[in-house]
Amino acid sequence: MSAPETHNGALEKDVGEIAPQHSGETSAPIQPQLTHEHDVARAAARFGYGPLAHVNTAEAQLRPFGGEFQPGLYKPVEGRKFGNPAPLGLCAFALTTFVLSAINMGAADITEPNIVVALAFGYGGLVQLLAGMWExxxxxTFGATALSSYGGFWLSFAIVLTPGGFEIASSLGGASSENFNYSFGLFLMGWFIFTTILLFCTLKSTVAFFSLFFFLDLTFLLLGIAxxxxGGTAANAKIAKAGGLFGLLAAFAAWYNALAGIADNxxxxxxxxxIHFPWSATGRSRRDKTDRDMA
Known part of the structure; x- marks a missing residue:
């Protein structure tokens, strides 16, 4: 096989079949121009999932995608040295959130979230923090900030609830005291503010990605209010249960985005x-393409 044919075969493997020549054209092999657009197309074909599998080769950047935990346009990932750490961090967050939210919902009449301490230290905390560092x-930057921060949240949450370990609850008068409830409420409201900041950065991404932070934002808000x-003795049970419901939705949204990042061809x-928002870059480009086709 000649050198030009080898080059074309490599390109065909990455971006699909090369268009056949018409009968009146020369038989000289096609020499594709290696541009940034071709690099983007090869990256899309290589990873083969979500919007990355359908990148318009006329575009200069890949589209936002929850499976990469990147809400904005970002550089092509062709030839990068590391794998995608986002699904690992998302799964760590999802499982820990799922267990705590189920307890907040009153599952199996469990009244103490002590089992979450182990998950918060080992999986939701440590593993998610490591995933954030790899981001x-x-x-x-967005993935690193979000995953590392929520890894820190779970570590601090575990520190607060560790029975007899750090004595934070007892120093505030006990887990049923007014001081502890108000302090923990402020703790959760701070995370609500942080999550709202991240939520603003997902408005131009996808429905799946936005939903994760929207549900999580409501979870922190409701639990903080609870x-x-x-009333100074315990969290408001009804509001806490509502927070648990949105926590479950956030957990499943995180698992959904994680699967979108793992599953490929x-x-x-x-x-x-x-599902891209209609006002996102992808939504606008698809709408413009439809308008041109109908013109």
Whole structure:
């Protein structure tokens, strides 16, 4: 096989079949111009999932995608040295949130969230923090900030609830005291503010990605209100249960985005839809394309 044919074969593997030549054209092999657009297309074909599998080669950047935990346009990932750490962090967050939210919902009449302490230290805390650090290594500032911060949340949450360990609750008068409930309510409201900041950064991404932070934002808000309005002895049970419901939704949204980041043509028979907002870059480009086709 000649050198030009080898080059074309490599390109065909990455971006699909090369258009056949018409009968009146020369038989000289096609020499594709290696541009940034071709690099984007090869990256899309390589990863083969979500919007990355359908990148318009006329675009200069890849589209936002929850499976990469990146809400904005970002550089192509072709040839990067590291894998995608986002699904690991999302799964760590989802499982820990699922267990705590189920307890807040009153599942199996469990009254104490002590089992969450182990998850918060080992999985939701440590593993998510490591995933956030790897997000920094691959150049994803949003992913690094979000995953590392929520890893820190779970570690601090575990420290507060560790029985007999750090004595934070007892120093505030006990877990049923007014001081503890108000303090914990302020703790949760601070995370509500932080999550709201991140939520603003997902408004131009996808429905799946936005939903994760929207549900989580409501979870922190409701749980914070439950502790601040608990009457000084315990969290407001009804509001806490509502917070648990939105926590479950946030957990499943995190698992959904994680699966979207893991599943590709090499390991899955299906690809999860992520649903771009109509005002996002992808939504506008698709709408413009439709308008041109109808013109």
């Amino acid at each position: 920094m290594a691959v150049g994803n 502790y601040l309005q608990g 090499s390991n899955s028979f299906f690809i999860l839809p992520v």
